[in-house]
Amino acid sequence: MLVRLLYASRAIDPRPEAIEDILAKSRLSNPTCGITGILCYGGGIFLQAIEGGRMAVSDLYGHIQRDPRHKDVLLLHYEEILERRFGGWTMGQVNMSKINTSILLKYSEKPELDPYAVSGQVSLALLEELMATASIIGRS
Template structure:
């Protein structure tokens, strides 16, 4: 059974380059586990979608909750799916600082990434638009 999990977190130490570390680790681990997804980051906030088998995604989310690079981990959406939306990426990435701010304003009150202030469905819609507009890089 396939599932999609969407969560938000904050970078524990914004002075470090946790994003590159997370991406590197995700890309090497996720392929073997059958997990695909996308990581969107801006400022110290991460928004990540994970797709794969229920057991694998749930186990990975448990690891993320304990990862010292993350804090304020919050589950935004968990659903059974019939097909992957982010199947082409072991972990695609979006740097919000390089986006046109109107994309963020379309889904939020302010031109900043803040998945804590919107629903999980809205955050997923943002990720889908980023995918449709080719704002995702790192198609590893």
């Protein structure tokens, strides 16, 4: 059974090297677990959708909750799915520097990434729009 989980967290270490390390490790380990997804990072906040088998996604989310590189981990949305929306990515990354602020304003009060201030459905809609507008880098 496939599921999709959406969560937010805050980075302990916001340096670009630390974020790249998280992405690199995800891209190495996720394919062996059947995990796909997308990561949006901006202003020290992660917004991530992960998809895969129920146990694999549950195990990964548990790991993220215990990961010392994250704090304030918050489950935003969880659902059983018929098919993946982010199946083309082992872990895609949204390039926040290339996002038109009007996209962020469409989904929130301010032109900034703040999944803590909106519903999980709104955060998922934002990720889908970012995917549709080709704001995602790091496909493999």
